Structure formats: structure tokens, C-alpha cells
Amino acid sequence: MSAVRRVNSESRPVRWALLTLAFLFLFLFLGLPLLAVFAEALRQGFGPYAAALAEPDTLAAIRLTVVVALLVLPLNLVFGVAAAWAIAKFDFRGKSLLTTLIDLPFAVSPVVAGLLFILIFGRQGWFGPWLAEHDIKIIFALPGMIIATMFITVPYIARELIPLMQAQGKDEEEAAVSLGASGWQMFRRVSLPNIKWGLLYGVILANARAMGEFGAVSVVSGHVRGETNTLPLHVEILYNEYNSVGAFAAASVLGLLALVTLLAKTVVEWRMARETAMLNAELPPEKTDK
């Protein structure tokens, strides 16, 4: 635009140096690895890449990853909305405790979380004998992996919703009730539409985390090929077997997931920003109908 330098902005070389540094860093630590994954996967051409993906064990791992995510997300959705609702709209004893507990999975190493579940449900664990008696298998089976993934992804949806719901207050819900709406009608017609973008955002993040989780799931899965291997676990196994193309092909699926997540996240963020802007829009000047 104009050649006039604004008085308070940094000098041109400084700006250039900062920008270059930021982009260089991003490229080296984020862009390059992602490119490397695809490059390694496609090194021997598209044929071997496709063949590696069509491998029954790899397909099983993809299927299991999707199944785990599909089972975990609805449970988390219900919990996240319920917890956020309670925290944002009610005052009760233990509210700050609940808020802190929701953050626990952020603070605990996933491996520790996995070990905890072994301690509780494992053969030598607290409920081990009882579970064995009733022939219920949790550890080294699907239920264990679902529980571990649940644990890891619990905060995402609730964390996203709490500030949003707090900012919106209770007025609209109270208005709905005073107009005769039942609890469900209020939730369905007033609360849910108000939080839908925040909810979607939380779901996208939780989904990415659920599909990519390694540590906790690794501990409870038992690594049975074709049965309890999720995609991240499968990548590790293939890599340890020096099956480089297979490992990177599987990894490229996760890489794609990352890209799709980023894209979806950007779209949702944009919609959310638009909605917030609408909400806080400056009032047009008062007009008296004269």
C-alpha cells in the first residue's frame, strides 16, 4: 500500500527476521515431518503403498480405531455437555473440585492412566477375580481400550463448552421455561443451538485425540494383531519389523486425519467467530418510530 512506515511498528528487517524465524521453525518441526511421512510411504510408488494399506492387519487396525472413536465420542459428548451444563449453570458444593477433576487427564501421563486401569480391571487387579468369574474381559480387549480412550479425551468437550455456556448465562433458558418449555424442549431448542459450534469444535479435537492416542491404549491393548491393535499401535509394530513402507503408509492415514482435523477446526473456528461477532455486534442507533 503506502510506503510510509507507521511510527510505532517495528523496522522492516526486524519484522522479516521474526517472520522468517517463525516459518522456518514451523517448517522444520511440523511441515517437514508430515512431508516425510508421505514421502516415505510413497517411496516405492503408489502400488506398494496401496498394497500396504490393503494389508488385512492394517485394515483391521483402521477399523478398530474408527470403532473406538465411534463408541467413545457419544459417551464423551453426553458427559461433556452434562458436566459443562452443571458447572456453567448451577452453583453447588464441589464445583471447583469437578472443574479440576475434568482437567486431570491433561495432567496425568497416558501410560500411568493405562496402568491404573490394569490395576483396577487386570487379572491381578481389584476387580480381576470377579471379572474372570463372570467371563468378562476388559483389559487386552475392546472395553479396556474404550475406557482408556475415554479417560484421555474427557476434558476436550467440557473444556470447550464451559466458558461458552458461562458467557451465555441462564437468561435464555429461563425465558424458555417461563414460556412453558419443558426441560428437554429448552435444551433442544435453546441451549443446544447456542452451543452447537463449540460442541462441534470439542468433538473434532476429542476425535483427533481418540484416534491418535498411543500411550494409554498401548498399555491396555495387549497388541494382538488384527484384534486389539489401533492404528498408532500398528504403526509402531510395523516399524519395529523394519516394514518401513507399511509403517509409513499407516502413518500417512493418521497424517491425513490430522490435515482433515485442521481443516474442520478452521472452518468451525471461523463459524464460531462469526457467531460471536453477531452476538456482540454493536447495537444500531436507537430509532424511535416517529
Place this chain on the structure above:
Amino acid sequence: MSIEVRNISKRFGNFVALDNISLEIPTGELVALLGPSGCGKTTLLRIIAGMESSDTGQVLFHGEEATHVHTRERRVGFVFQHYALFRHMTVFENVAFGLRVKPRAERPAEGEIRERVTRLLQLVQLDWLADRYPSQLSGGQRQRIALARALAVEPKVLLLDEPFGALDTQVRKELRRWLRRLHDEMHIASVFVTHDQEEALEVADRVVVMNKGRIEQLGTPDEVYSAPASPFVYRFLGNVNVFRNRVHGQWAEVDRAEQAGKDEALAFVRPHDIEIQRDASPGALSAGVLHVQAIGPLVRVEVEHQGEIFEVELTREQHQALALAAGETVWLRPRNLRVFQGDRMVSAQTFDLGAGI
């Protein structure tokens, strides 16, 4: 439908929000709950609406016990200070909401909903905004839509929580008049909360002045303004001059503050109830003119009497006749005053001015 509140008390922790409140509002009456922030007026309104529960006491609608009836069954129209319109719905859908959530058996057909909503939007003169979203409306328009929405379910009682608090003075005045008209057409009991005394006096049939969880006075706008029942009401409703004095039997003696003992009393006089005279007369107080300022139709004169400053309001005609200037000495004669000892009124109109001269 009438509203009755009996012996309502409410605490929030150690804070007493409402202290044994009883109140009756007959059908057709528009009542203002007036008081400073924190006086409990909003809490009382929310208890009537069922959005808050009282610790003790009862709420009755039309003589029927409603204390434990859920808000959704009370059929109250509630209007919020910040409108609380459903932001993701159009104006039309906002107003239609109450009709659409009715149980299937009672729900009007789509055509009738359309007709009723249109009629309500015409009532609030905003039918041309039906397809807009709340964020596209001005504050005054939003509040009118909120009212139309509340009226859609044909409430038996209309409750308004600081309905004009967030609006400009000009719009507020217009909406006040409009609310009054609307109320008169509907023949229901309405209660509105406000901290604006002018609003309460102008719109309401009766005013409930509240302070610290109690009712200080209940009366018509004229009663609470011209015959305040307590020093608080005097101070809260309009300007007032306070003369410190002592009470001897039925005489009140104007005196300096230092001499005040347990028989100290305060005499309250409105600025327009003080007459200014050029010449001394028995019972008048001498005062020095400090400042004269014309404010709209009135002229405000600041005078000093024994170290304390008082305000006198004159009409422009009175002022012209007197032609006061700063620095002059004049004589004050209160026309209408009330003397309180603590919160207890000890006399009205009785005033021995002899000692003050």
C-alpha cells in the same frame, strides 16, 4: 389475575435478601418495585416467577397456592433486563416459541400461530422486522420483541425485571408510556422492577419502595413522593433538605448538630417546599444565598444556614419576582415538612423556628 405474597423471606448465605415481605397486587394493577441495587426487588420478582425459591412464605395467584408450582406452569410473562431473546431464532420464531412448545393437544395450528404472532408483532409495531435476528435490532426494538414474546402465551401475570434499564433516556421514556397503554389494554396484574424513581412514579399505579430486603413504603406515586413514610423514602425519591433539630414535646427545634443528643431528630423538606422571603418574619430562618442556577423550568438556589447547605427550587416566576443574587441574605420558610426520630415519624408540619434565627 391477582398476585399475593405472604411472609416471604430469603437468604443467600449470610445476606438477607428478603425479610418477611407481604404484598398484594390486584388484577389490573401495575406495580413498581423500587429500590437501590441489592434491596431484594429482583429476588422478589424472581420468586413470584418461580425462578427462585423462597426460604419461608407463600406465593398465591388468584388466591390459589402457587409456592411450589413450576415456572412453566405459572403462566407468567417474564421480561428480562437484557432481553434474553433466543439469538439463533428470527424475531418471528422468538415470538412463536411459547406457542410451539405447547403440548400437542393445546398447540395451535401453523396458520393460527402465524396469525397470532403477526398480530403481536403489529401490537408492538415491529411486524416489519419478523425475519430479522435479534442481533440486528436496536435495544428498544429487542425489548419490545421480548414483550411480544412474553404476551404470546397469554400470561396471567406480567413480570418485568428492569425492562428499560439498558436503554437510552429517549427510548426509555417512549417505552414507558407504551408499556402503560399495553397494560391497560390487557387487564392483568403487572409488576416491574426498577431503580429509577422517575420511571416508577410515572408508570405505576402503586409503588413499593424497598430497602435492605424490607418494604419501606407502599402507596400511590403521589403518596410515596409527598408523604414519605421514612427518611430512606425521602432520600430515595427526589431531592430533600435535612434540618437537624431537637424535639421538645411536640415542638421541634432547629439546632446545630453538635448539640444533638438522643432526642435528635431530622426534619425533611423538599426543595420546592421552601419559600424564600426578602424580609424577616416570625419563624423564618436566615440564610445566605450561595449560588443561583436555572435548570429547565426551575431555578435552583443554594443557600447556607448555620454552616449547612440547603437547596431551594423556585419557579421562574418566583425567581423573577425575588431577583436573587449570590451573597444576599434571605429568610427561609418551610411549607411542608416531616420530622423523624430514627425511622419513626414524630410530627408533620410542626416546626418551631424561633431558636434557629
